[in-house]
Amino acid sequence: MNELELKYGCNPNQKPSRIFMENGADLPIEVLNGKPGYINFLDAFNSWQLVSELKAATGLPAAASFKHVSPAGAAVATELSDTLKKIYFVDDLELSPIASAYAKARGADRMSSYGDWAALSDVCDKETALILKREVSDGIIAPGYTDEALEILKSKRRGTYNIVKIDPNYVPAAIEHKQVYGITFEQGRNSLKIDEELLKNFPTDNKTFTDEAKRDLIIALITLKYTQSNSVCYAKDGQAIGVGAGQQSRIHCTRLAGNKADIWYLRQNPKVMALPFKEDIRRPDRDNTIDVYISDDYEDVLADGIWEQFFTEKPEPLTREEKKEWLKTFSGVSLGSDAFFPFGDNIERAHRSGVEFIAQPGGSIRDDNVIEVCNKYNIAMAFTGIRLFHH
Template identity: 45%
Template sequence: MELRYGTNPHQAAAPAEPVTPGSWPVRVLNGSPSLINLLDALNSWQLVREASGLLGRPAAASFKHVSPAGAAVAGPLDAVTAELHGLTGSAVGGPASAYLRARDADPKSSYGDFAAVSHPVDAELADLLGGLVCDGIIAPGFEPGTVATLGRKKRGRFLVIEADPAFVSPRHETREVFGLRLTQERDLAPLPDSLATASDGRPLTERAREDLLLGLSVLRYTQSNAVCYVRDGVTLGIGAGQQSRVDCTRLAGSKVDTWWLRRHPAVRSLTFRPEVRRQDRINWQIRFVEGDLTADERARFGEVLTAPARSLTEGQRASWQGSLRGVAFASDGALPFRDNVDHARRHGVDHIAEPGGSIRSGEVEAACREHGITLVRTGLRLFHH
């Protein structure tokens, strides 16, 4: 498989070859991938295949820079997501709903993403992708006509990759770094057995169990350190690649706040001029929610609206953010201090899954009891690099 270039355009890349001659996990149906395109495709496909297998529903992910910006399983679209895509009152099929829910988790980051779905792409999803800024998609199949529809995106350069759902990866994986060949066992540890009960013996609700499973599936394919907030089968905030775990928790938590504040009546009442594009509307909503518009932005924001915006007061923000509950939080490594629990609680977290084993695990457990959070110790670290 020829690659356009490596990590950067100035880096040439040799053709991609299967580890086992003739055994290809994927094939390109349209476009020409770069090295990062393939990394996004291979990681995102593994994520959605695992999540769908665990939860029994179509799953989707929106990938950027080899980590998910969002992930979700199929389900109803809330009013904000539906209105954004002109789908008010319309039923949306499994693959399309999973992807739209995944993309809405962090729509600013998902601009120019790589999409992955666990089920074949149908005409509905192909048509929706036609109106979104997206670089490519990987799926286990494509219904008749969908490859041609997708192939018209990006002046014919839209990347369409078909995954072989029957492909079994070799037991070991190898990479070469600075003249050294590094080999390890592939991470095949099962997730379900570690999510039976909370640390105090209480059984998890089915909804909490599923959300934590989705979160752990996401973390297995997210650059560490990583944490994930999930609610009703949708990631609300993913923090990836941070050297400090609490920084990761706070970063992902700020994304949860943005997701939830986008649903505030004051944000939903913003009226944009008809010519303002969907992504620009999203970006303005997010900047409005963040509340730190520059002088230049304030002037331009007024120009894209048909009526002045009603600013959110600190009291309104606090009240709205305090109304979010039922969020699940998963961590790929042990929580080293209780501050992660304290920050997570600020973003509606009622359930936490983490490996345990920190020298301060007792303090973490005590913090969960103090906040009324259900704690699950998985005993399973899920670092990904």
């Protein structure tokens, strides 16, 4: 089959819609369940590239959680701490390596991952399917599915959950095309390999990346390769923990992603983990409530009495001072950027979210200012010399 008709394009009024192979070859995918749409396939093909490259670069099973053609999270399989299992809502499940990777990818930014498209580098197993079964998700792409996993996923969304199988041996053409306003654009596919060879040019006084930092920077850079630009990515413990995508200003990317990284870390605060939720509160409502609890508006919410909907008892607020002190313990974070930092203000903001390692292209007329701020905080920074814009 070299063509698949779709219900509509980005919006219901955009008809007809299809995906097809111009050279007459068969599509490298098989729809096992559901009816994926135009945006579903954009997410599927971008997320598949991301996880397959992560697997190739690290040798570890990889997963991604995509929304609107950018990753909300991406991760490789490492063992989860009890704390992370709890904040990702998987502490009651057995976790295989690929399930661990997806739990981390989904857990990086659970608010943004609501209704995600999931991508797995490895065969989807029962453990991963059980995570997906109880989350709000639009679909999944993977190179295969066990019989148990397929049965579980086919029961999701009243039998309409989108399940796509992709040929892992498919190699796209070297030249790619797209149309905008009836005009065809052509470019060479971005087949740039991202590995430790990009992390050797240190303009900073600190010229040391730990092995964990190298891994996390590779994760950040590969994630950025498939994130709508401008973009930056904070990473720690084998996963993206904050992605700032599609901003016109680099500092806004850094702030957006840094705020997400802060929320990821604040969710691990003992007060947050001990919140007395009612047993029947759904995971999305817990996520929303935790987000409000962490915000500076929570004392107003308490005063309004909204807490009674979600908690068995009135929780003590996490004060601004307590949040500030908790975030002071945030450390060991890696930061990648898809283009150069034009000013040192980005480094100042990154430092507030525990960043100790940075990889960026370099080449700004203000590189000296960026290097100066890195040296001020003893941050190790590598100039990769490569830009990762994605549109």
